[in-house]
Amino acid sequence: MKLIPGAVISYVVLAAAVDAHISRGSLSPQDGHYSKQGMSEYQYRRRATISNAADMASLTDPSQECQEYNYPSSKALSGKYPGYGIANIVDGDDQASKVWSEIQKSGIIPNSVQKKGATSHHYGISDQSSNSYDSDKDPDCWWTATGCTKPKHDNIGSDLTACPEPNTWGLTFDDGPNCTHNAFYDYLSQQKLKATMFYIGTNVKDLPYQAQRGLADGHDICVHTWSHRYMTTLTDEQVFAELYYTMRIIKDVTGVTTRCWRPPFGDVDDRVRAIAAGLGLRTIIWSHDTDDWNITPDGDLSTSKIDSNYQSIIDKQTQNKLDGHGVNVLTHELTLNTMGEFQKEFPKIKKAFANVVPLTACFNVTQPYVEDSYQYPIFSEYISGNVQPRGVPSLDGMPEIQVGSEMTIVPEKQQTGQGGFSSASKPATSSDSTSSSEASALASGKSGVSADEKEARNKSSAYTVTYSFLSLLVPILMTLTLTDF
């Protein structure tokens, strides 16, 4: 089988680097930051002075930013989440078990798609699995093998890739929140830039105030899994847990329930997509890659190589080689170097591309979250300067971090309202003071919440997680007899 070059590099070279970056952002001694083990009692006392997201955002010294800190719910949260390894459902977590059981019962997971073989610690695909896969037929729509983004199985939306708007750079940063990001987020604010942030669950749990800043600054937050592994190599339950606990920590920390995710290394197939869709998550890949994660000194590529990767994307725009659409670029909030690299390149990007926008604007998504009180600007609004979403709390107005907050999960195909990430969602036309769905519904005398979402929310349950799969179940059962389940 032929692997996509980027993916080959990823799994051959990245194992050690990923291990380092996902465990605690850039908290490695060579960065001059403090390791967990190296903290003195004085430092422990000092970290307690950080008590909210505004305090954290005001720090300018990266070594201070990367001090560990306690927050009111930190102990309570610990028992409710997996550790730093591959996620599984936590013992006694009845909410997660219930959601998982409903996804399984719904029949959305295609049982013809096998788990792929893994290299060490699931940071790559085994040669045996790669070689034995029929990439000509590509029955699993396995991106790592073929770049496939249009599922071969029913009831799963296609992956989102290039930004459809011409002359437009879709701005995305993976692997955050990073403890050293204040200067970078300050820069984005100064430049009036919003981005789509793909956060790693363990980072959100360790760095909740930094995650809150992402929302408060007007970025949109998506899931980037709990432990950053090759997802196609994990069991069904592990795939579920990697996504579910990342959604849950983002909800507990920021109050929003995300509807989008990006697979680490792009490693996704129809089995993984289906489980994500069951959780209400749309799969987002990228159209262009900078390989910035591999920049020296943490990685193997020189700064000039990463510069030229950026330049080749810019050249495609200036040479009219983008077929009338924009780009969705993979860049990282991984180290000070990856963040600095974007800042260095931005003037050139801005010169070549008329618009630099988050994916919400690219795809006219006004409601990236289940909670419809948050309203993001559509493309036309964003490029006319209305870049700030409505309903987002300010840095000093963030809600308390909650353990086990109520989280409504609506499967992807049931998200039929306006302006969502879902493939079943209707296009947004505006994000005026009331939500577009609310506005049209008010005009027709109905509630702005879609019937399916309403059903999901109204279903009272002994659990704080509510879940509705009934309306999806019938069509799935009907197609089961016709397909290869």
Ligand SMILES: [Zn+2]
């Ligand atoms: Zn990543």
